[in-house]
Amino acid sequence: MSGKMSKGKCFFCSKIFAKNAMQKHLEKCEKRKEYTGKSESRVGLKKEKIYNILIKGGREYQMFIEISGNKKLKDMDDFIRGIWVECCGHLSAFTIDGVEYISAPYERGDRSMNVQIADVLDRGTKFSYEYDFGTTTEIDLEIISIREGKIDNGLLILARNLPPEAKCCVCGKDAVNVCSQCIDEDFENAFFCGEHGEEHECGEDMLLPVTNSPRMGMCGYTGDNDEFYEKKFSPKI
Ligand SMILES: [Zn+2]
Ligand SMILES: [Zn+2]
Ligand SMILES: [Zn+2]
Ligand SMILES: [Zn+2]
Numbered sequence: 001m002s003g004k005m006s007k008g009k010c011f012f013c014s015k016i017f018a019k020n021a022m023q024k025h026l027e028k029c030e031k032r033k034e035y036t037g038k039s040e041s042r043v044g045l046k047k048e049k050i051y052n053i054l055i056k057g058g059r060e061y062q063m064f065i066e067i068s069g070n071k072k073l074k075d076m077d078d079f080i081r082g083i084w085v086e087c088c089g090h091l092s093a094f095t096i097d098g099v100e101y102i103s104a105p106y107e108r109g110d111r112s113m114n115v116q117i118a119d120v121l122d123r124g125t126k127f128s129y130e131y132d133f134g135t136t137t138e139i140d141l142e143i144i145s146i147r148e149g150k151i152d153n154g155l156l157i158l159a160r161n162l163p164p165e166a167k168c169c170v171c172g173k174d175a176v177n178v179c180s181q182c183i184d185e186d187f188e189n190a191f192f193c194g195e196h197g198e199e200h201e202c203g204e205d206m207l208l209p210v211t212n213s214p215r216m217g218m219c220g221y222t223g224d225n226d227e228f229y230e231k232k233f234s235p236k237i
Contacts, residue, residue, distance in 0.1 A: 006060055008161045011234050019062060022159050023054070023144065026064060032158070035235050036149065045150035049118055052144045052158075057084060057137065057214025064158040065233075069118030069146070071154045073101050077113050079155055080129060080139065082229035084213045087221040090132035096120050097127075122146075137215045157233045163212040168193035177207040183217035190217065 008022045009015070012031035026032060039045065049069035056062045061084070067076060073094055081092070092103045094113065101120075105112045121127070123146050129139040166175040168191060175191035181202045182190035192200055197207050210216065211223030 006161055006164055008062065008159050010159050011157050012237065016162065017159075019161060022062075022064065026158055031237070032235075035237065039150045039152065042150060045152075047148055047150055050147050050149050050151050051117060051121060052146070054142045054144055055080070056140045056142075060164045061161050061212070061214045063160045064144075066151055066156045066158060067117060068151055068154040069116065069121075071117050072113060073115050073117065073120070074103070074113035075155065076117070077103055077129075079229065079233065081131065082225045083233075084139075084226070085131040085137050085215040085221065086225060087132075087215065087219045090134070090219075092129065092131045093133075095128045095130075096125065131215070132219065135219050137218060139214065152236065153233060155233050156235055157230065158235075160230070161212070163210075166191045166210045168196050170196040170199075175210050178210055178217040179206050180208050180217050180219075181206045 006019050007016050008019045010017065010022070010025055010029055010032070012029050012035055017025050050066050051069055053065050053067060054062065055065060065079075077092055077094070094101045099111065101111045101113045101115060103113055121143050123143055125143045127141050129141060131137045131139070166178070167173065168175045169189040171193060173193040176194055177192050177197040179190045179192070179200055179202050191210065192207070198204060200207070208217050208220070209222055211221065211226065213221065213223055213226065215221040216223070
């Protein structure tokens with residue numbers, strides 16, 4: 001993987017921007033304005049508080065989403081799992097203002113994710129999410145703004161990073177697999193093309209697909225649901 005500044009795609013106009021220029025772009029994207037305008041004029045949808053959230057997984061992965069304040073933390077959990085982290089049904093938790101909300105509360109006093117977003121999040125709130133308390137994937141979130149409006153599906157992806165480049169450490173071709181054993185110790189030498197993956201000393205059982213996710217190469221993460229979730233929550237343009 002290269003250390004180059006990673007890029008992202010605006011889901012309204014499909015243009016590519018440096019990741020750190022995306023927020024500015026979204027504020028003035030004409031296609032987005034058009035799309036939002038259409039949603040606003042639709043009969044049937046009710047106006048609600050809509051939260052604009054930046055979701056970051058390490059330095060490489062980021063998404064901008066909008067979610068209805070009427071949705072619950074468990075809806076956001078479901079989205080993050082589907083597009084980025086779900087492997088074998090591990091526990092997850094949001095930590096907001098020092099309070100932890102757990103996907104499956106197991107001790108007295110634990111709080112569940114059955115809480116409305118509007119009740120726990122405010123403009124400027126920075127909070128975190130963890131998936132799997134063993135081999136943990138850590139995600140940072142921030143409420144960028146809140147607006148009154150209407151939104152399809154209650155959740156919309158505005159922009160997402162492009163898959164980081166991954167090259168085979170032996171031959172330099174595009175990598176398709178990552179060794180889950182080596183990724184922690186020797187990141188640069190953990191990626192393989194089909195051919196060199198077969199020959200890798202850790203064995204093929206240790207190989208996982210290259211994915212566009214902060215959980216790539218961890219536990220049994222394969223990214224199988226990524227495409228489905230991205231499509232489901234993309235603006236219908
Ligand atoms: Zn755009
Ligand atoms: Zn797992
Ligand atoms: Zn190769
Ligand atoms: Zn290995």
